[in-house]
Amino acid sequence: xxxxxxxxxxxxxxxxxxxLLRCNYSSSYSPSLFWYVQHPNKGLQLLLKxxxxxxxxxxxxxxxxxxxxSETSFHLTKPSAHMSDxxxxxxxxSEGTSNTGKLIFGQGTTLQVxx
Amino acid sequence: DSGVTQTPKHxxxxxxxxxxxxxxxxxGDLSVYWYQQSLDQGLQFLIQYYNGEERAKGNILERxxxxxxxxxxxxxxxxxxxxxxxxxxxCASSPLxxxxxxxxxxxxxxxxVV
Numbered sequence: 001x002x003x004x005x006x007x008x009x010x011x012x013x014x015x016x017x018x019x020l021l022r023c024n025y026s027s028s029y030s031p032s033l034f035w036y037v038q039h040p041n042k043g044l045q046l047l048l049k050x051x052x053x054x055x056x057x058x059x060x061x062x063x064x065x066x067x068x069x070s071e072t073s074f075h076l077t078k079p080s081a082h083m084s085d086x087x088x089x090x091x092x093x094s095e096g097t098s099n100t101g102k103l104i105f106g107q108g109t110t111l112q113v114x115x
Numbered sequence: 116d117s118g119v120t121q122t123p124k125h126x127x128x129x130x131x132x133x134x135x136x137x138x139x140x141x142x143g144d145l146s147v148y149w150y151q152q153s154l155d156q157g158l159q160f161l162i163q164y165y166n167g168e169e170r171a172k173g174n175i176l177e178r179x180x181x182x183x184x185x186x187x188x189x190x191x192x193x194x195x196x197x198x199x200x201x202x203x204x205x206c207a208s209s210p211l212x213x214x215x216x217x218x219x220x221x222x223x224x225x226x227x228v229v
Binding site: 032034036042043044045046049051090094095097098099100101102103104105106107108 | 117119146148150157158159160163165170171173205207209211212213214215216217218219220221222223
């Protein structure tokens with residue numbers, strides 16, 4: 001079965017400094033991986049996805065993630081944090097096949113951005 | 116705005132009652148998913164429908180049921196409600212049934228059972 005582990009439950013950075021949110025996955029085959037963001041009292045928004053194309057995936061709002069099969073990691077990065085980036089971030093793996101699309105969510109990382 | 120609409124946004128009800136949560140997927144999306152988000156369990160997959168047919172089931176309680184109608188909207192029915200059912204319930208949709216297509220989430224329905 002697929003699973004994801006987000007290595008930090010809480011990350012705090014200063015505005016303008018880099019962001020690193022860590023995620024390791026477990027999958028018995030080549031996975032589809034996603035990062036979603038949830039702002040307070042909002043729904044989940046897709047940041048980016050990896051589906052076996054380029055290993056470096058660029059997403060919205062300056063975020064990107066690198067798929068490293070040897071390390072089973074899919075860390076999310078951003079060169080310079082903005083106050084509006086403060087939110088909950090979820091690393092997600094698809095347990096689906098071509099006929100089902102069940103998503104397995106990590107426990108989430110709360111990103112705090114200090115002025 | 117993801118294009119997925121969930122109603123109602125908030126729901127407060129008593130234990131033992133039954134409620135229905137409604138979801139309208141993005142235009143053209145045939146696949147609908149339901150997820151439950153709670154503080155202790157995180158985000159948990161409940162069930163998936165594709166073009167009216169159940170495709171996958173997660174840890175959905177027997178007191179819960181769902182369906183997808185011919186117009187592709189979906190309803191999640193929760194009955195004999197317990198305090199522990201209080202959670203944020205998300206609906207998501209995607210154009211394909213499989214796992215490579217990203218899912219677009221609605222704003223959620225916050226259910227409070229008192």
